[in-house]
Amino acid sequence: MTTFSLDPRGRVAWCLRRRSCDVRCVIYASTRPVEVHIVQDRDLVLKETFATEQGAAAWAEEYGERLQKHGWQPRPEDCSPSSAA
Numbered sequence: 001m002t003t004f005s006l007d008p009r010g011r012v013a014w015c016l017r018r019r020s021c022d023v024r025c026v027i028y029a030s031t032r033p034v035e036v037h038i039v040q041d042r043d044l045v046l047k048e049t050f051a052t053e054q055g056a057a058a059w060a061e062e063y064g065e066r067l068q069k070h071g072w073q074p075r076p077e078d079c080s081p082s083s084a085a
Contacts, residue, residue, distance in 0.1 A: 010037070010060045016072035023072065025060045031045040036060050042047065 010026040013036075021041060028035040034056040038046035050056040060076075068074070 007082055013060045015075045016064065017075045018067075018072045022075065023067065025064060027053070027056055027060060029056065035043075038063065 007028065010028050013025040013027050015022060015024045024039045026039060027038045028037070033049040033051055034053050036048045036050065036056045036059060038042055048056075048059060050059065053054045
């Protein structure tokens with residue numbers, strides 16, 4: 001696993017919490033291919049690549065919805081880049 005530090009080119013799409021664990025979805029749309037990083041606490045646990053930002057955003061939204069069906073709760077106050085670094 002890789003320790004997470006939010007690159008200024010990334011945009012946090014959503015943050016979820018379950019018990020004492022946080023998960024963030026960060027989209028890097030300024031790169032080609034577009035990357036989506038799923039970060040649990042400070043560890044990169046999943047990286048997906050997409051040809052378009054639209055495809056990346058759709059996948060990220062669907063992934064977040066699946067996590068919420070498994071008990072993860074939205075944490076919008078934790079979505080700022082400063083809290084993710």
